[in-house]
Amino acid sequence: xxxxxxxxxxxxxxxxxxxxxxxxxxxxxxxxxxxxxxxxxxxxxxxxxxxxxxxxxxxxxxxxxxxxxxxxxxxxxxxxxxxxxxxxxxxxxxxxxxxxxxxxxxxxxxxxxxxxxxxxxxxxxxxxxxxxxxxxxxxxxxxxxxxxxxxxxxxxxxxxxxxxxxxxxxxxxxxxxxxxxxxxxxxxxxxxxxxxxxxxxxxxxxxxxxxxxxxxxxxxxxxxxxxxxxxxxxxxxxxxxxxxxxxxxxxxxxxxxxxxxxxxxxxxxxxxxxxxxxxxxxxxxxxxxxxxxxxxxxxxxxxxxxxxxxxxxxxxx
Numbered sequence: 001x002x003x004x005x006x007x008x009x010x011x012x013x014x015x016x017x018x019x020x021x022x023x024x025x026x027x028x029x030x031x032x033x034x035x036x037x038x039x040x041x042x043x044x045x046x047x048x049x050x051x052x053x054x055x056x057x058x059x060x061x062x063x064x065x066x067x068x069x070x071x072x073x074x075x076x077x078x079x080x081x082x083x084x085x086x087x088x089x090x091x092x093x094x095x096x097x098x099x100x101x102x103x104x105x106x107x108x109x110x111x112x113x114x115x116x117x118x119x120x121x122x123x124x125x126x127x128x129x130x131x132x133x134x135x136x137x138x139x140x141x142x143x144x145x146x147x148x149x150x151x152x153x154x155x156x157x158x159x160x161x162x163x164x165x166x167x168x169x170x171x172x173x174x175x176x177x178x179x180x181x182x183x184x185x186x187x188x189x190x191x192x193x194x195x196x197x198x199x200x201x202x203x204x205x206x207x208x209x210x211x212x213x214x215x216x217x218x219x220x221x222x223x224x225x226x227x228x229x230x231x232x233x234x235x236x237x238x239x240x241x242x243x244x245x246x247x248x249x250x251x252x253x254x255x256x257x258x259x260x261x262x263x264x265x266x267x268x269x270x271x272x273x274x275x276x277x278x279x280x281x282x283x284x285x286x287x288x289x290x291x292x293x294x295x296x297x298x299x300x301x302x303x304x305x306x307x308x309x310x311x312x313x314x315x316x317x
Contacts, residue, residue, distance in 0.1 A: 141173025
């Protein structure tokens, strides 16, 4: 019932959702069907570095959402990540999850020798001492290693990831001391994910325009872009040069204790760039303001491809 009570409080595109029903004797939890978990998908399909980073980014999105809900997953591993053919992922199996204010210690009665088999879990979780959301960051680091090595190696026979940026992030995430691991916020905002937004540019400098197509319209006025796609809600994007974007970015970075180039809670070199700032655009969707990276992967691709497929401008420096 713990898993059900937690899932009922979650609503995120990268977290499995379920419907609870019962009869006189049993409770049933109905969930969407996915043909593959992460291990099965990676073993059957070729994934480019870009594809792997897309998967990693969605896991980070979900972990950030869980942190906002003050929930620790505690069981982040390959068979608890479901994936479809479009690389959309969903984290499942919240059987070991708990609230940060009410910690569980699932390894409390397991012998030290047996604990060696549980390589995906953080040292503090296996030692049954106080832990926080950075326990999930450790598991995320191990999972990142397996994704980039395509599950061909056991962690105990460590072989560096060929992509140096991914290898550096992995090493930061598996620091023994949780205080030295990066926060989920710093991972979310780091330049490591700039590649997802390399088409973004300052559209506020363009002349106002309206583009009508069979599938929708694009309206640019001042420093705001409105994208209408038939059968979907309109999306409003503020340009990176909009004063509200700048204020929100600065406020967010300050609140997260992020300096220009470093996470003050760890040794991670964030490498914030101008693109990192430009990508911090806000989308007015369903009456809430949220960063564009929190759109579902499918919507993000659809909206941005729709826009960039209709513009002939070069990105501005």
